[in-house]
Amino acid sequence: MITTTLHPGKDGAGVVRRTVLPGGLRVVTESMPTVRSVAVGMWVGIGSRDEAPEHTGASHFLEHLLFKGTPTRDALEISAAIEGIGGEINAFTAKEYTCYYARVLDEDLPLAVDVLADVITSSLITAEDVEAERGVILEEIAMHDDDPSDVVHEQFSAALYGDTPVGRPILGTVDSIKALSRDRIAEYYRRYYLPSHTVVAVAGNVDHERVVELVATAYERAGALGGDEQPIEPRLGGAEVPYLSGVTVLDRATEQANLVLGTAALSRNDDRRFALGVLNAVFGGGMSSRLFQEIREKRGLAYSAYSYTSAYSDTGQFGIYVGCLPPKIDEVLKVARAELAQLIAHGITEEEIVLGKGQMRGGLVLGLEDTGSRMSRLGKSELVHEKLMSVDEVLGRIEAVTLEEIQTVGRDILTRPMTLAVVGPYGDRDFSSALE
Numbered sequence: 464m465i466t467t468t469l470h471p472g473k474d475g476a477g478v479v480r481r482t483v484l485p486g487g488l489r490v491v492t493e494s495m496p497t498v499r500s501v502a503v504g505m506w507v508g509i510g511s512r513d514e515a516p517e518h519t520g521a522s523h524f525l526e527h528l529l530f531k532g533t534p535t536r537d538a539l540e541i542s543a544a545i546e547g548i549g550g551e552i553n554a555f556t557a558k559e560y561t562c563y564y565a566r567v568l569d570e571d572l573p574l575a576v577d578v579l580a581d582v583i584t585s586s587l588i589t590a591e592d593v594e595a596e597r598g599v600i601l602e603e604i605a606m607h608d609d610d611p612s613d614v615v616h617e618q619f620s621a622a623l624y625g626d627t628p629v630g631r632p633i634l635g636t637v638d639s640i641k642a643l644s645r646d647r648i649a650e651y652y653r654r655y656y657l658p659s660h661t662v663v664a665v666a667g668n669v670d671h672e673r674v675v676e677l678v679a680t681a682y683e684r685a686g687a688l689g690g691d692e693q694p695i696e697p698r699l700g701g702a703e704v705p706y707l708s709g710v711t712v713l714d715r716a717t718e719q720a721n722l723v724l725g726t727a728a729l730s731r732n733d734d735r736r737f738a739l740g741v742l743n744a745v746f747g748g749g750m751s752s753r754l755f756q757e758i759r760e761k762r763g764l765a766y767s768a769y770s771y772t773s774a775y776s777d778t779g780q781f782g783i784y785v786g787c788l789p790p791k792i793d794e795v796l797k798v799a800r801a802e803l804a805q806l807i808a809h810g811i812t813e814e815e816i817v818l819g820k821g822q823m824r825g826g827l828v829l830g831l832e833d834t835g836s837r838m839s840r841l842g843k844s845e846l847v848h849e850k851l852m853s854v855d856e857v858l859g860r861i862e863a864v865t866l867e868e869i870q871t872v873g874r875d876i877l878t879r880p881m882t883l884a885v886v887g888p889y890g891d892r893d894f895s896s897a898l899e
Contacts, residue, residue: 467670470853479841479851480671483496487659487694490675491851493666493839495834501667502838504564508662508695508846509655511635512558512628512775520635520643521651523556524593524600524830528648529563530554533585533627536578540779544578552578556633557620559698559775560846564833569668573677576663580681583661589654593645601641605636611721611886612786619723619782622711628659629704629775651657658659658682659692662845665777666837698776698847700730706778708880712887713848720789720887724799724897725782726879729872731774731847737823737860738868739781739876744819744866747783747810751818753806754783757798764791776847781876789887796883796897805879810870823861830853 465483469491472478479495511522516663530552531538545552550567552575563582563762565575607613617632656767665674682688704728729736747754747770758768765787773780783803787795811819821825830836844851852860 464605464675469851476747478671481845482671482675483694484658484675484681484682484688486657486690487690487692488678488688489583489662489694489845490678490844491662491664492669492671492674493837493841494669494671495667495837498834499569500566500834501503501569501572501665501669502564502566502834503572503577503579504562504664504838504842505561505579506662506664506846507561507583507656507843508660508698509560510557510559510561511631511633513655514628514651516650518647519631519639519714519783520600522561523634523649524596524640524643524648525586525588525652525656526556526561526563527596527600528552528588529582529586530594531596531840532587532589533581534587535585535816535897536581539583541578544574548574550575558629558633558795560765560843562839562842564835564838569627572665572667572669572674576674576677577681580678580685583656583683584685584687586652588645588646588649593643593648597640597643600634601637604637604640607634611715611717611719612784614715615721615723615786615886616714616782618711618886619725619882620780622709622884623725623727623780623882624704624778625707628702628890629778643862657692658687658690660695662842664838664842664845666841667834672858697845697849699732700777702777704778706882706897708882710883710885710893710898712885712889712892714888714890716888717789717886719786720792720889721772721784721786721884722792722796722886723782723784723884724881725780726876728772728779728781728876729774730777730779732776732849733774733779735868735872736772736774738864738872739772740823741816741819741861741864742806742811742873743770743781744805745815746770748822753802754799757802758785758795762794762798764795768795789889792885792887793897796894803877807874809841810866810873813866816864816866816869820861820864827857832864848877877898
C-alpha cells in the first residue's frame with residue numbers, strides 16, 4: 464500500500480492524498496473540514512468508446528444493472544440504504560469512464576462506501592434483471608429521441624467522427640440494446656470492473672486513513688482486493704482521431720429547428736486548451752458573448768445560442784448550438800459563419816480577454832464549491848490526466864493565456880473543415896451551401 468500527498472492544502476483544508484491498495488485499487492481524497500457532507504464516487508475507467516461492436520451499449524446497460532441487486536442487497540435495499548439517511552445515490556456513463564456515486568452526511572460515510580463497493584464488486588446481473596432493464600433503456604432512448612436539442616448533438620458527433628466508437632451514442636441504439644445478451648453484458652462486467660480499473664474518489668469532511676480503511680474492508684469482504692496488478696495508466700491520447708466534414712439533416716416535424724455547426728478540436732491534455740477556453744468564453748460562452756449578442760440580443764433570431772468545447776483523451780469538439788424557428792435558420796447560419804470569420808481574421812480584444820478569463824476563473828471556482836464537484840474533479844483527473852493540478856495552478860494557467868495564443872489556436876481550430884447537423888422540418892433540403 465503506497466500513500467502520497469498530491470496537494471498539501473492550507474490549514475487542513477484542500478489536502479489531497481492518494482493511496483494505491485493491493486490489486487491496483489486507487490483511493491483519492493480531498494479534505495473539506497468546514498462541511499458536514501461527503502461525496503463518494505467509484506469511477507471505472509471504461510466507457511462507451513471502449514465497447515466492441517458486439518458490446519455496443521454495454522457500459523450504460525451495466526450502469527442500470529448494478530443497482531438491481533447483489534448477494535446481500537436487492538434493488539430496494541440498495542436505494543433505501545442511502546435514501547433512508549437523507550442521501551442520494553446515482554450513476555452516469557460517459558464515453559471514457561463510468562461513475563457510481565453517493566452523497567451523504569459525513570457520519571454516514573461507512574454505509575455509502577459499503578453500498579457502492581457492494582454494487583461495483585458483486586452485482587448479480589441476472590437474466591430477469593437484464594430483460595427488465597432492457598425495456599427501461601429502450602424507454603430512455605425513446606425519451607432522448609423526443610428531445611431535438613439532444614438529438615442534434617448526437618447527430619453532430621456521428622457526422623463528425625463517423626461510425627466509430629467515439630461517434631456512437633453512449634446509450635447504444637435500439638438494435639444494439641435488443642441484441643445484447645445477459646452473457647455478453649456479464650462478460651463485459653468481469654473483464655473491466657476490476658480494482659486496477661477503479662478509482663474511489665471522496666471529498667468532504669473526511670480523514671484519508673479512515674477512508675482507505677473503509678474501502679479496503681469493503682473490497683476484502685467481497686473478495687475483490689489483492690494481487691499484484693497495477694492501476695491502469697491514465698488516458699493520455701494516442702493516434703489522432705480522424706474526423707469528417709459535411710452536412711447531416713434529420714427531418715423532424717418540430718416547432719423549432721436545432722443546429723450544431725462545428726469541427727474537431729483539442730484533446731483533454733492539450734496545453735492549448737486554456738487558450739481555447741478563453742476564446743470560447745468570449746465567442747459564445749455566455750449572455751455577453753459575441754454569438755449571443757449578435758443572434759439573440761441584436762437580431763432576435765433565437766432563444767438559445769451558445770458555443771462549447773468538449774474534450775476526450777485524443778480529440779475534442781468545438782461547436783455552435785442554436786435553436787430557432789425553422790424559417791430563421793438561413794439567417795442564423797449566415798450570422799454564425801460571419802462571426803467565425805471575424806474571429807479568425809481579427810481575434811479578440813484586450814477588453815474581451817479580461818472578460819473571458821474572468822468567466823473561466825469564476826466558473827472554475829464556483830463550480831468547485833460543493834463536495835460532489837470536488838469528488839468529480841478527483842476521479843476524472845486520476846483517470847484521464849497525468850497529474851491533478853491544484854485550483855491555483857489552473858487559475859494561473861488561465862491568467863497566463865495571451866492574445867497571440869488565442870489567435871493561434873483560433874486560426875487552427877476554426878479554419879478546419881466544418882460539420883453541420885440540423886434537426887427540423889426540412890425534408891431533403893440541401894444545406895451544403897452553409898459550409899461554403
